[in-house]
Amino acid sequence: MRYITTSRRHFIKGLGLGIAALPTFSMGATALWAGTSKAKRKPNFVVIFIDDMGYGDIEPFGSKLNKTPELNRMADEGMKLTSFYVAAPVCTPSRAALMTGCYPKRVGLATGSWGVVLFPKDPYGLNPKEKTIASILKDAGYATGCFGKWHLGDQPEFLPTNYGFDSYFGIPYSNDMWPPMPEAKEWKVAPCPLPVLRNNKVVDIVKDMDDQGQLCKRFTDEAVAFIRDNRDRPFFVYLPHAFVHSPCNARKEFIDRAGPARDLDEERMAREPTYAMRQRTRAQIEEVDWSAGRILKTIKELGLARNTMVIFTSDNGGAWGCSNGPLRGNKGATWEGGMREPTLAWWPGTIPANSTCDEIATTMDLLPTFAILGGGKVPNDRVIDGRNIAPLLLGRANAKSPHQSFLYYKGNNLQAVRSGKWKLHSNAELYNLEKDIGERQNVAKDNLDIVKRLRKYLDQAHADLDNPKNCRPVGKNMNPQYLVPLERLKDNQ
Ligand SMILES: [Ca+2]
Numbered sequence: 393m394r395y396i397t398t399s400r401r402h403f404i405k406g407l408g409l410g411i412a413a414l415p416t417f418s419m420g421a422t423a424l425w426a427g428t429s430k431a432k433r434k435p436n437f438v439v440i441f442i443d444d445m446g447y448g449d450i451e452p453f454g455s456k457l458n459k460t461p462e463l464n465r466m467a468d469e470g471m472k473l474t475s476f477y478v479a480a481p482v483c484t485p486s487r488a489a490l491m492t493g494c495y496p497k498r499v500g501l502a503t504g505s506w507g508v509v510l511f512p513k514d515p516y517g518l519n520p521k522e523k524t525i526a527s528i529l530k531d532a533g534y535a536t537g538c539f540g541k542w543h544l545g546d547q548p549e550f551l552p553t554n555y556g557f558d559s560y561f562g563i564p565y566s567n568d569m570w571p572p573m574p575e576a577k578e579w580k581v582a583p584c585p586l587p588v589l590r591n592n593k594v595v596d597i598v599k600d601m602d603d604q605g606q607l608c609k610r611f612t613d614e615a616v617a618f619i620r621d622n623r624d625r626p627f628f629v630y631l632p633h634a635f636v637h638s639p640c641n642a643r644k645e646f647i648d649r650a651g652p653a654r655d656l657d658e659e660r661m662a663r664e665p666t667y668a669m670r671q672r673t674r675a676q677i678e679e680v681d682w683s684a685g686r687i688l689k690t691i692k693e694l695g696l697a698r699n700t701m702v703i704f705t706s707d708n709g710g711a712w713g714c715s716n717g718p719l720r721g722n723k724g725a726t727w728e729g730g731m732r733e734p735t736l737a738w739w740p741g742t743i744p745a746n747s748t749c750d751e752i753a754t755t756m757d758l759l760p761t762f763a764i765l766g767g768g769k770v771p772n773d774r775v776i777d778g779r780n781i782a783p784l785l786l787g788r789a790n791a792k793s794p795h796q797s798f799l800y801y802k803g804n805n806l807q808a809v810r811s812g813k814w815k816l817h818s819n820a821e822l823y824n825l826e827k828d829i830g831e832r833q834n835v836a837k838d839n840l841d842i843v844k845r846l847r848k849y850l851d852q853a854h855a856d857l858d859n860p861k862n863c864r865p866v867g868k869n870m871n872p873q874y875l876v877p878l879e880r881l882k883d884n885q
Pocket residue numbers: 443444482483637707708
C-alpha cells in the first residue's frame with residue numbers, strides 16, 4: 393500500500409488520534425469512527441456506478457481527452473484505488489456481485505437465461521432470498537435508495553424494492569434495449585419499450601435520443617433529493633448511471649463542450665461514426681463528472697461530508713468510444729481492461745486525502761465493509777466472497793489486501809487469477825502486473841513456481857464454484873411478461 397506521507401499525517405490528525413491510539417479492526421471498524429467527536433451517528437454510504445467507463449477515461453487515471461474537474465477534486469480529497477476490480481466484465485453479473493458481495497456464479501447470475509446479461513422479459517433475476525448491501529443496511533436502520541439502471545431482473549419480484557431499497561427511480565435494464573437499436577432484431581425478444589420506473593410502477597418511456605440525454609440528470613436529481621430528504625438519518629444511495637453505455641447522448645451543454653474529437657475533423661467524424669461516438673462518450677463522461685460533483689456538493693452543503701463515504705467506479709471495462717488507458721482488452725474481456733476500474737473513495741477526515749492504494753480490492757468487498765462500518769450484520773448463513781477493506785480505505789498502516797487471490801470469470805468460465813502482482817490466465821500465460829500492467833510479456837517459463845502456486849488457486853476455485861452445492865439458485869419467473877405491454881410501444885413511437 394502506498395500513501396503520500398503528508399496525507400497520512402492529515403488522516404491521523406483528522407481522527408484526533410495518535411498512531412498508537414488507532415484501534416485495531418479486530419475490535420470492529422465501527423470503533424474507529426464511533427470514538428471520534430463528530431461521528432456519533434452511523435456513516436452514510438453513496439456508490440456512484442458508471443456503466444461501461446474505462447480505466448483511462450477520467451483525469452485522475454490519466455485521461456488527456458476528458459475534462460473531469462469534479463473527480464480531480466474527489467481524488468485530491470480522497471483515495472485513488474488502482475487495483476480495484478469488478479467480478480465480471482459485463483453489466484448483469486457485475487451488478488449481482490456488487491449487490492451480494494459474491495462472485496456472480498455463487499448467486500447463479502453469471503449470465504442471463506440465454507445471453508451474457510439479462511434481456512427484457514428474461515425469466516431470470518437476482519434471487520430475492522439474497523441479502524444485499526441495501527437489505528443489510530436497511531436492517532441496520534438506514535434509508536436506502538437506488539437511482540438508475542438496475543439490470544438484475546425486470547419481473548416485478550426482481551425489482552430493487554424487493555432487495556432492501558426503500559425507493560427506486562430508474563430503468564430496469566440497459567438503455568440500448570429499446571426499439572431503435574438494430575441489434576433488437578437479433579434478440580429473442582420483441583423490440584420492447586425502455587421504461588422508467590418509480591418503485592415498481594412504470595411512469596415514463598425513454599422514447600428518443602433526447603430522452604437518453606436526460607438520464608444522467610434525472611437520476612442525479614433523484615439522488616440529490618433523496619439525500620436532502622434523509623439528511624437526519626443514515627442513508628445508502630446507489631446511483632448506477634445509464635451513462636456511458638451506448639446509445640450515447642448527453643445534455644446539449646456537454647455535447648457542445650466536448651465538440652469534435654480534438655484530433656479529428658468533422659468530415660472524418662461524419663464518415664467514421666466511431667469518432668462521433670468518441671465525442672458523445674466524452675460528453676457523457678464529463679456529465680457523470682458533473683453528477684459526482686453535484687452529489688459531493690450536496691453532501692458538503694448539508695454538513696455531512698465528514699460522515700459520508702462516497703465510492704465512484706464503473707461496472708466493467710470501457711466499451712466502444714471509451715479508453716482503458718494502459719490496460720489490455722476492454723468490456724467483455726478478462727484482460728485487465730475488462731475488469732479493473734477507475735475507482736475513487738472519499739470520506740473527508742477519515743479516508744486519507746490525496747492517497748493511492750494499489751492493493752487488490754473489489755466491488756464484492758463493499759457489502760461486508762459497509763455492513764461493518766454501519767453496524768449491520770454480515771450474513772453468516774451463506775458464503776460471502778467479499779472481505780472487509782476498511783483497513784485499506786481508512787489508511788491503516790501497512791494494510792494489505794484481504795484477498796490471497798482474485799478470480800476473473802467470463803460468464804461461468806474461470807479464465808484467470810491474480811495474487812499479489814502476478815496474474816495467471818487459464819491458458820498458462822503469466823504476467824507481472826507491477827512491471828507489465830498491459831499484459832504484454834508472458835513470463836510463465838521463467839517463473840514456474842509462481843505458475844504452480846497460482847494454478848492451485850484456479851484448482852481451488854474450480855473445486856468450489858463448479859460444485860452446485862456451493863452455489864445458490866438464480867431467481868426464476870416461469871411466466872415472465874414485458875414490463876410495458878407491447879401495444880404501448882406504438883403509442884409512444
Ligand atoms: Ca456495463
